Amino acid sequence: MKLIAERDRCIGAGLCTLHAPSVFDQEDDGLVVLLTESPSGPAADDARKVVEHLCPSKAIRMSGG
Structure with a gap:
Protein backbone atom coordinates (compact mmCIF):
# COMPACT_ATOMS: atom_id res chain seq x y z
CA MET A 1 0.00 0.00 0.00
CA LYS A 2 1.17 3.50 -0.82
CA LEU A 3 -0.54 6.55 0.67
CA ILE A 4 -1.22 9.77 -1.17
CA ALA A 5 -2.23 12.94 0.68
CA GLU A 6 -3.99 15.69 -1.23
CA ARG A 7 -3.27 18.74 0.90
CA ASP A 8 -5.50 20.92 -1.27
CA ARG A 9 -8.49 18.76 -0.21
CA CYS A 10 -7.53 18.56 3.48
CA ILE A 11 -9.74 20.52 5.89
CA GLY A 12 -7.51 20.02 8.93
CA ALA A 13 -9.93 17.90 10.97
CA GLY A 14 -7.00 15.97 12.47
CA LEU A 15 -8.66 12.55 12.59
CA CYS A 16 -5.73 11.08 10.68
CA THR A 17 -3.20 12.20 13.28
CA LEU A 18 -5.45 11.10 16.12
CA HIS A 19 -5.94 7.56 14.79
CA ALA A 20 -2.59 6.95 13.05
CA PRO A 21 0.04 9.25 14.61
CA SER A 22 2.95 7.17 13.32
CA VAL A 23 1.75 7.73 9.74
CA PHE A 24 0.25 11.25 9.71
CA ASP A 25 1.06 14.64 11.17
CA GLN A 26 -0.23 18.16 10.64
Whole structure:
Protein backbone atom coordinates (compact mmCIF):
# COMPACT_ATOMS: atom_id res chain seq x y z
CA MET A 1 0.00 0.00 0.00
CA LYS A 2 1.17 3.50 -0.82
CA LEU A 3 -0.54 6.55 0.67
CA ILE A 4 -1.22 9.77 -1.17
CA ALA A 5 -2.23 12.94 0.68
CA GLU A 6 -3.99 15.69 -1.23
CA ARG A 7 -3.27 18.74 0.90
CA ASP A 8 -5.50 20.92 -1.27
CA ARG A 9 -8.49 18.76 -0.21
CA CYS A 10 -7.53 18.56 3.48
CA ILE A 11 -9.74 20.52 5.89
CA GLY A 12 -7.51 20.02 8.93
CA ALA A 13 -9.93 17.90 10.97
CA GLY A 14 -7.00 15.97 12.47
CA LEU A 15 -8.66 12.55 12.59
CA CYS A 16 -5.73 11.08 10.68
CA THR A 17 -3.20 12.20 13.28
CA LEU A 18 -5.45 11.10 16.12
CA HIS A 19 -5.94 7.56 14.79
CA ALA A 20 -2.59 6.95 13.05
CA PRO A 21 0.04 9.25 14.61
CA SER A 22 2.95 7.17 13.32
CA VAL A 23 1.75 7.73 9.74
CA PHE A 24 0.25 11.25 9.71
CA ASP A 25 1.06 14.64 11.17
CA GLN A 26 -0.23 18.16 10.64
CA GLU A 27 1.72 21.26 9.71
CA ASP A 28 1.18 24.58 11.46
CA ASP A 29 -1.60 25.33 8.97
CA GLY A 30 -3.41 22.17 10.14
CA LEU A 31 -3.02 20.32 6.86
CA VAL A 32 -2.00 16.68 6.65
CA VAL A 33 1.60 15.56 6.22
CA LEU A 34 2.63 11.97 5.56
CA LEU A 35 5.33 10.67 7.87
CA THR A 36 5.58 7.54 5.74
CA GLU A 37 4.08 6.72 2.36
CA SER A 38 4.21 2.96 2.88
CA PRO A 39 3.27 1.97 6.43
CA SER A 40 3.38 -1.66 7.50
CA GLY A 41 1.94 -3.79 10.28
CA PRO A 42 -0.49 -2.12 12.70
CA ALA A 43 0.32 1.32 11.25
CA ALA A 44 -0.92 0.14 7.86
CA ASP A 45 -4.17 -1.06 9.44
CA ASP A 46 -4.62 2.31 11.17
CA ALA A 47 -3.91 4.19 7.93
CA ARG A 48 -6.39 2.04 6.00
CA LYS A 49 -9.07 2.84 8.61
CA VAL A 50 -8.38 6.57 8.20
CA VAL A 51 -8.60 6.34 4.42
CA GLU A 52 -11.70 4.17 4.29
CA HIS A 53 -13.75 5.62 7.15
CA LEU A 54 -12.38 8.62 9.02
CA CYS A 55 -11.05 11.37 6.75
CA PRO A 56 -14.06 13.66 6.22
CA SER A 57 -12.64 15.36 3.13
CA LYS A 58 -11.24 12.17 1.54
CA ALA A 59 -7.90 13.93 1.24
CA ILE A 60 -5.97 10.72 1.81
CA ARG A 61 -6.11 7.77 -0.52
CA MET A 62 -4.19 4.59 -1.11
CA SER A 63 -2.84 2.92 -4.17
CA GLY A 64 -2.01 -0.75 -4.26
CA GLY A 65 -3.02 -3.52 -1.81
